[in-house]
Amino acid sequence: MNSSLLHDRHIVITRPIGQAGKLSKLVQAAGGEVISFPLIEIAPLSNYQAFEHTISSLHEYDWAIFISSNAVQNGMPFVSKLELPSSLRFAAIGPSTAAELSKFGIQNTLIPKDRFDSESLLALPEMQTVKNQKVMIFRGIGGREVLADTLKSRGAEVSFAECYQRINPQQDLSQLTTFASTRSLDAIVVTSSEAMRNLLAMANHQAWLKNVKLCVNHARIAEEPTQLGLNVHIAAAPGDEAMLACLIKAVTSSASID
Structure with missing residues (x-):
């Protein structure tokens, strides 16, 4: 990596602590300075009684879908205690989540081929033919409904197993405003819709944000800031390497919207 590509550039990374390490190292290797400013913190539930009750019937289900590595890390310790039929199939939103499942002995997990989101998972043939099947979705409290709603529209019976919560630690x-007023603040990396909502809510139309490049990893995350006229750049592919390329392009480009 050319260590001068991000020389003297200041990059804010809003991922949870513990999930920003690789990207931070890539940015630093390219000469950039990283400002850690997590807008999402993953926390366990205060009480898992309802979750354990929900998963007690998992043996009756056809599919267990995990929407994030956090869902695996917070849910599988409980699931692994259950006696489950070999007919139960596992699906994951992407390879990182599938890798976490493999740590619990779950192999042959269904994952999307290209982009790693609900829409890509729903496009797989296995998710097209779910009529009269029972699907349990492991996720944090709240979140998008497109996966469940689409599966229901295809005839599946869907339940949620919510096993963690997301909070804003800021x-x-x-x-950030202090930093922006004293030194250049070049880009902010936002890789979840909830983190973006937290950023925009706290910024509340502050003018300084219009002078910062927002680098996101999915078009969905770009929708609201784009509507607000902010300078949004979308990574061309999943993964930290693609986000680094997005950052480099964003801070060296004069285009307002990418």
Whole structure:
């Protein structure tokens, strides 16, 4: 990696602590300075009684779908205690989530081929023919409904197994506004819709945000900031390497919207 590509560039990474390490190292290797500012914190539930009750009937299901590595890490310790039929199939939103499942002995997990999101998972043939099948979706509290709604429209019976929560650890944006007023703040990496909502809510139309490139990893995350006229750049592919390429292109480009 050319260590001068991001020389003297200041990059904010909003991922949860523990999930930003690889991208931070890539940015630093390219000469950039990383400002860690997590807008999402993954926390366990205060009580898992309802979750355990939900998964107690998992042996009756055809599919267990995990929408994130966090869902695996917080849900599988409970699931692994159950006696489950060999007929139960597992699906994951992407390879990282499938890799987490493999740590619990789950192999042959169904994952999308290209982009790693609900829409790509739903496009797989196995998810097209789910009429009269029972599907349990492992996720955090709340979240998008497109996966469940689409499966229901195809005739599946869908239940949620919510096994963690997402909170915003930041009280305000003073750390970023102070930095922006004293030194250049070049780009902010946002890789979840919830983190973007937290950023926009706290910014509340503050003018400084219009001078910063927002680098996201999915068109869905770009929708709201684009509507607000902010400078949004979308990574061309999943993964940290693609996000690094997006950052380099964004901070060296004069285009307002990518």
